[in-house]
Amino acid sequence: MYNVMFICTGNICRSPLAHAVMEQLVKEQGLEKSVSVDSSGTDAWHSGEMTDSRMRTTAARHGVKVHHRAQRLSAADFAKFNLLLVMDSQNYRNAVSLAKTPQERDKVKMFREFDPQGTGDVPDPWYGDMTDFETVWTMVDRTCRALLDEIKTRI
Numbered sequence: 001m002y003n004v005m006f007i008c009t010g011n012i013c014r015s016p017l018a019h020a021v022m023e024q025l026v027k028e029q030g031l032e033k034s035v036s037v038d039s040s041g042t043d044a045w046h047s048g049e050m051t052d053s054r055m056r057t058t059a060a061r062h063g064v065k066v067h068h069r070a071q072r073l074s075a076a077d078f079a080k081f082n083l084l085l086v087m088d089s090q091n092y093r094n095a096v097s098l099a100k101t102p103q104e105r106d107k108v109k110m111f112r113e114f115d116p117q118g119t120g121d122v123p124d125p126w127y128g129d130m131t132d133f134e135t136v137w138t139m140v141d142r143t144c145r146a147l148l149d150e151i152k153t154r155i
Contacts, residue, residue, distance in 0.1 A: 001033075001035070001036050002034060002035050002036070002082050002083075002151055002154060002155045003035075003036045003037075003038070003080055003081045003082050003083075004022065004035065004036070004037050004038070004081065004082065004083045004084075004085065004147075004151065005037075005038050005040060005073070005077055005083070005085065006018040006019050006022070006037070006040075006085050006087075006111065007039065007040055007042060007073055007084060007085065007086045007087065007091050007095055008039075008041055008042075008086070008088070008091055008122075008124070009041055009042055009043055009087075009088075009091060009124065010043055010045050010046040010070060010126075011039055011040050011041030011046060011047075011068070011070035011071060011072070012041070012046045012051050012055070012070050012126075013051070013052050013054075013055045013125055013126055013136070014055075014087040014122050014124065014136060014140070015039035015040065015041065016039050016055065016066050016068040016070070017051070017055050017058075017059055017066060017137065017140050018039065018085070018087075018111065018140050018143075018144060019037055019038060019066075019068055020059055020064050020065065020066040020067070021059075021064055021140055021141055021144045022035075022144045022147070022148065023037045024064050025145065025148050029148070031148075031152070034155045035148075035151060035155065038081075039068060039071075040070075040071050040072055040073040040074075040077065041070055041071070041072055041073065042072070042086075042094035042095060043072065044072040046070040047070050047072055048070060048071075049069065049070045050068075050069060051066045051068050051069075051070075052126070054125070054130060054133050055125070055133055055136075057130075057133075058130070058133040058134060058136075058137050059137065062137060062141070073094075073095060073098065074098070075098045075099075075100065077098075078098065078099055078100065078104040078107060081107065082107065082154075083107060083109065083151075084107050084108045084109070085109055085110070085111040085114075086108060086109070086110060086111060087111050087121065087122040087124075088121035088122060088123075088124070089110075089121060092108060092110060095108045111140075111143060111147075112139070112143060114146050114147040114150055115139065115142065115143040115146065116142060116143075116146050117139075117142065122136060122139055122140065123136065
């Protein structure tokens with residue numbers, strides 16, 4: 001099983017969206033027995049809360065159901081996951097600070113390293129409007145599709 005963790009700050013917008021999109025793509029391609037997906041946040045502010053309603057609405061408009069409750073990234077996750085994908089540079093610093101070994105640090109990658117349109121941060125739409133949520137949707141959808149193609153070469 002190839003295990004993938006998506007990580008943002010509070011685990012209520014960007015990472016649960018990537019989680020849901022990737023989960024749907026995995027199911028569509030019949031890879032449920034080969035690829036496992038989860039998401040978490042580097043901070044515990046929203047632990048136990050549902051994904052932001054604006055992100056759920058955006059995903060639903062595109063036919064994706066988001067049904068995740070926020071959880072915090074832990075040092076133990078490094079042993080469980082093959083790839084930990086962070087949404088921005090602050091998430092990267094926070095995630096690698098939990099890694100105990102160079103091998104664990106190497107598992108942490110910027111999500112947009114797999115974006116066919118370029119690298120960088122996935123902007124946090126939390127303080128924005130619905131246009132910002134739609135921008136994140138577009139970025140996450142195309143990146144998850146490219147990422148799954150890469151993962152299929154590893155399984």
